[in-house]
Amino acid sequence: MSHLIKLLSVLLASAAMLPTVHAQTYPDKSVRLIVPWPAGGAADAVGRAVAASLTAEFGKTVFVENLAGAGGNIGTQQFIRSAPDGHTLLLATSSTNAANPHLYKKTGFDPVKDFTPVASLAVIxxxxxxxxxxxxxxxxxxxxxxxxxxxxxxxxxxxxxxxxxxxxxxxxxxxxxxxxxxxxxxxxxxxxxxxxxxxxxxxxxxxxxxxxxxxxxxxxxxxxxxxxxxxxxxxxxxxGIKGMIMNAWYGVAAPAGTPQAVVTKVNAAVNQALKSGDLGKRLADIGAEVRAGSPDEFSRFWRAELARYEGLVKLTGATLD
Missing domain, CATH: 3.40.190.10 (Periplasmic binding protein-like II)
Known part of the structure; x- marks a missing residue:
């Protein structure tokens, strides 16, 4: 019986160490950054700048996969079905992750529960x-x-x-x-x-x-x-035209359930690239205002934007036909 107790203790201790071990080796293969918009637009430009900078930070290839359609919903639907191990990330945008939940009757994802906010990037x-x-x-x-x-x-x-x-x-x-x-x-x-x-x-x-x-x-x-x-x-x-304030924001998200240690590591890499790497300059060159921060700060901003866009959609009367 004592041997069984010792074995269980070892197994539990090993399980507890898994997130830490994973974070130490992460990423141990290439990372996919899903951009749920086609090539050539602002989201694609931001995504490619992020991928290039994270490739330099990680020493592993981070590549962009454009999965466009349904206002960003198709790529986002595929993203939330990915393994929550940090090897698939999403370029979260104000359109897909703040406006769409109020425009579409069915987006195919929950705007809060299906995501782990990782890092804010910029507002344009x-x-x-x-x-x-x-x-x-x-x-x-x-x-x-x-x-x-x-x-x-x-x-x-x-x-x-x-x-x-x-x-x-x-x-x-x-x-x-x-x-x-x-x-x-x-x-x-x-x-x-x-x-x-x-x-x-x-x-x-x-x-x-x-x-x-x-x-x-x-x-x-x-x-x-x-x-x-x-x-x-x-x-x-x-x-003299009052009330015309509109921008697009961008950030990095991971699937729900991604280990906190991995989230912390990706956030640190993004912030490093924004503050002292090439990413901040590349984003500024396309007209962006850089917004570095913690995962918690991005999460609070994300939730606030969901509420703001709800009011904006009602004001404009914009809906999906």
């Missing part, structure tokens, strides 16, 4: 952009044209519920105009059509390089201050 303001050859020089020109011909103008987005869609609906609400929404499968394809002149306008968080390159024109920034990347572009508030 939305910018109203038009083709470089557009006659619109200001948001007030857009408003005047929309009032003259209700429903004729069209704005694009990366899909129902993403930040570009909600920004467009918020603009319609505060300006009291009727503009048609054209959803795309990702912001990249929509932005391509703006650059090509096939789409008249859109709100976007990944347009800064194209604005600086002269491929599109920025009319206003949907933030409480101007962007240092485009300091000559005013905020909506400066132009």
């Amino acid at each position: 303001p939305s910018v109203l952009v038009v083709p470089a050859a557009s006659s619109f020089k200001s948001p007030k020109d857009v408003i005047a044209a929309a009032k003259a011909a209700p429903g004729k103008l069209a704005y694009g987005s990366g899909g129902v519920g993403n930040s570009a869609h909600l920004a467009g609906e918020l603009f319609k609400s505060v300006a009291r105009i009727d503009v048609t929404h054209v959803p795309y499968k990702g912001s990249g394809p929509a932005l391509t059509d703006v650059m090509g002149g096939q789409l008249e306008l859109m709100f976007d968080t990944g347009a800064f390089p194209h604005i600086k390159g002269g491929k599109i024109r920025a009319l206003a920034v949907a933030a409480d201050k101007r962007s240092p990347l485009i300091p000559d572009v005013p905020t909506f508030d400066e132009l």
Whole structure:
């Protein structure tokens, strides 16, 4: 009997040590970072910057897998079915993880229970952009044209519920105009059509390089201050259009049940890359405001954003048809 008790004690002690041992060896193989949006948009740019920096921090390959569709829900559904060992991570976004639960009757995941918040990354303001050859020089020109011909103008987005869609609906609400929404499968394809002149306008968080390159024109920034990347572009508030604050946020999440020791290790690697590595600079270069922090801080922010987006969705009347 005493031998049995000793054996059980050894087994229990070994089990208790498993998370620590796993954290010491983690990652012991390549890590997949699921980006639930197509290549070419802001989310993809953020995801690839994160993957490159974590590869340098871990000494193991971190690769991006774009799993787009249903406003980010398809990739997120696949993510929550992954093993909770830290070898599959998610680029969590305000669209998928804060807006979608209020836009879709069924997302295929619980916005809180199915995730382990790991690390916040950045917030990027939305910018109203038009083709470089557009006659619109200001948001007030857009408003005047929309009032003259209700429903004729069209704005694009990366899909129902993403930040570009909600920004467009918020603009319609505060300006009291009727503009048609054209959803795309990702912001990249929509932005391509703006650059090509096939789409008249859109709100976007990944347009800064194209604005600086002269491929599109920025009319206003949907933030409480101007962007240092485009300091000559005013905020909506400066132009007398009140209530136009819209941004996109990004973070790293793990599946529910991921060992705390692994979460802590990934969080430390992300924060290191943000503060002293290349990641902070790469994010700033695409117009992001870096937001480092602990897993608990990201969790509190995430829950607060779920509540904020619930109110925003109700205000704009945006829903999934």
